[in-house]
Amino acid sequence: MAVQVPALAVMVGDTVAGIELQPAGDQHIEKRSKNEHELYHSSLPEAAFSDSIQNMSDKKPQLTSADHSRDSAGLRYVYPVVSRRAGGVSVGINLNTNNACNWRCIYCQVPNLRRGSAPPVDIPLLEKELRGFLSDLLHGSFMRENVPPEARRLNDIALSGNGEPTSAAEFEHVIELIGRVMDEFGLNGTIKLVLITNGSLIHRPAVRNGIKKMNLLNGEVWFKLDSATAQGRLRINHTRQTAETALRNLRVAASLCPTWIQTATFALDGQPSAPEERQAYLHFLARCRDEDIPLQGVLLYGLARPSLQPEAPRLSQPPAPGSRHSPETSGNWGWR
Numbered sequence: 001m002a003v004q005v006p007a008l009a010v011m012v013g014d015t016v017a018g019i020e021l022q023p024a025g026d027q028h029i030e031k032r033s034k035n036e037h038e039l040y041h042s043s044l045p046e047a048a049f050s051d052s053i054q055n056m057s058d059k060k061p062q063l064t065s066a067d068h069s070r071d072s073a074g075l076r077y078v079y080p081v082v083s084r085r086a087g088g089v090s091v092g093i094n095l096n097t098n099n100a101c102n103w104r105c106i107y108c109q110v111p112n113l114r115r116g117s118a119p120p121v122d123i124p125l126l127e128k129e130l131r132g133f134l135s136d137l138l139h140g141s142f143m144r145e146n147v148p149p150e151a152r153r154l155n156d157i158a159l160s161g162n163g164e165p166t167s168a169a170e171f172e173h174v175i176e177l178i179g180r181v182m183d184e185f186g187l188n189g190t191i192k193l194v195l196i197t198n199g200s201l202i203h204r205p206a207v208r209n210g211i212k213k214m215n216l217l218n219g220e221v222w223f224k225l226d227s228a229t230a231q232g233r234l235r236i237n238h239t240r241q242t243a244e245t246a247l248r249n250l251r252v253a254a255s256l257c258p259t260w261i262q263t264a265t266f267a268l269d270g271q272p273s274a275p276e277e278r279q280a281y282l283h284f285l286a287r288c289r290d291e292d293i294p295l296q297g298v299l300l301y302g303l304a305r306p307s308l309q310p311e312a313p314r315l316s317q318p319p320a321p322g323s324r325h326s327p328e329t330s331g332n333w334g335w336r
Helices: 046-051 123-139 142-146 171-184 205-217 230-237 243-256 277-289
Strands: 002-004 078-083 088-093 154-159 192-198 220-225 259-264 295-301
Touching: 002 192, 078 154, 088 123, 088 205, 123 142, 123 154, 123 171, 154 171, 171 192, 171 205, 192 205, 205 220, 205 243, 230 243, 243 259, 243 277, 259 277
Parallel strands: 002 295, 088 154, 154 192, 192 220, 220 259, 259 295
Antiparallel strands: 078 088
């Protein structure tokens, strides 16, 4: 199992046998299809151009990895971002247009976040937006006018947005429509379809069915795990879901579709995670190994954008290795 660190962060140092811990920022990208490079055009039925959204390529400030605004394209569901994890453009799909989530993570960048589920999804509108935006992205002027030269490649379509995407009742239908549109543009097998999720709703049949269908679309599940202790999960994610339940849900996800663990790393009140937190996290990874859960690896992230939650002033980047408060200097907590 490999660990990649797109954002420099100190997280795991006490290695677990069979789990490789290394700062390999581009490893995930290099695993992609050989055909997945410089996707700036594609074979597309001429009729699809008529659905292009007219004002999509109006001159706007260039996208940056520091701005993941859901309104950057002026659409309800679809938004582009320059992704630091992907090294190019990621087309986001926001099903939680009401800023509602069943968790409340203290590092979340969503404004006015509230507890709840995604509202009903307008499937025809979502399909029209996705088809029109991809047309402008791949065949129009959007890349040239809005994306820095070094990032002018389409890497993936990602279900993320302003809350837990699997809370949408139409989740399975959303995956089906994405598959149809990807097929129209010749994107199946050339880009990833990524689900960024807390994994808490995988017991729902429609969620399992949707994830199973993602597997046929070069899909990946990025499963949130910020803590493996009850106290840590309540403090960071405001959830009472146990680590045991998370492990069970993770096992299901990995059996349906290639799955990565995704973990946010940060300092709280200037302090890195406590030794018991780190040991619990490593024990969780060891159980994944011992129980043969077929994980792709672990994705570690730092704070790229400011939190918009009440705890924001208490959050900062973790101490650099070698600093007085770094776990590396206060215990055996360095890269191996």
